[in-house]
Amino acid sequence: MIKLQNLTKYYPSELGNQYIFKDVNFEIPEGHNVGILGSNGSGKSTLFRILAGSEYPNKGKVVTDKAISWPVALATGIHPQMTGRENTRFIGRVNGVADLDEYEEKVKAFAELGVKYDLPVRTYSSGMRSRLAFGCCIAIDFEIYLIDEATSVGDQKFRKKARQALLDKSKTANVIMVSHEIKEIEEFCDSAIILHQGELTFYPDLQEAIAVYKLL
Known part of the structure; x- marks a missing residue:
C-alpha cells in the first residue's frame, strides 16, 4: 500500500506559489507495475522524488507499509571518499x-x-x-x-x-x-498513472492509459 494523504507540493515564484499538487488523496493500487505518464511539467519527476523520499511535500505525507528502493541507478548515498x-x-x-x-x-x-x-x-x-x-x-x-x-x-x-x-x-x-520512452514503459509496466492538471488517475489497462496520454 502506498497512499498520498492531503499531499501538497508547490514551488515559490515571483508570481506566487506554483502548485504541482494541492490536497491530493490517492492510493497506488497494489500488485501492479506502474508507469507514471504525463505531459512536460505535469509533476512526474516531482511525484517520483516524493515517493523516493528525496523531496518532501509542503503539506501532507506518503504512507506505506512496503519496502521501497531508492531510485535504481541513482548514486544517492554513495560516499566519494569510501571505496x-x-x-x-x-x-x-x-x-x-x-x-x-x-x-x-x-x-x-x-x-x-x-x-x-x-x-x-x-x-x-x-x-x-x-x-x-x-x-x-x-x-x-x-x-x-x-x-x-x-x-x-x-x-x-x-x-x-x-x-x-x-x-x-x-x-x-x-x-x-518514470520514462520518456513509451516502449520502455510497455516493457516493464502493466498499468499507469496519468498526471494531468494536478490530478492523478490510475488506469489498470496500460494501452488505454497510453492512448489517453497521447491526447494530452
Missing part, C-alpha cells in the same frame, strides 16, 4: 541485509568493477558510480523498485544486463517507473 566495497557494506547495513559478505560479492560481480571495487568512489567515472549504485539496489529484495531511466546506465552490454535484471525483479516485486 566501492565500503559503500556496499554501509548500504547493506542501512537496509538490513543479513549476509553482508554475500551481498558484497553480488554487488561486485554485477557492477563489473573488478579491482576498482576497493578504490575510493571519487576515482570512479560517472558510469562506474551508476553501476555501483545499480548493483547495490538490485541485490536487495525490495517489494517495490523505483525506476527512473535506469536502463541508460553504462555501455550497451551493461544496459542489456541491467534491463534483464529489472525485468526479473518485476516478476517477483513491483516497479514504479
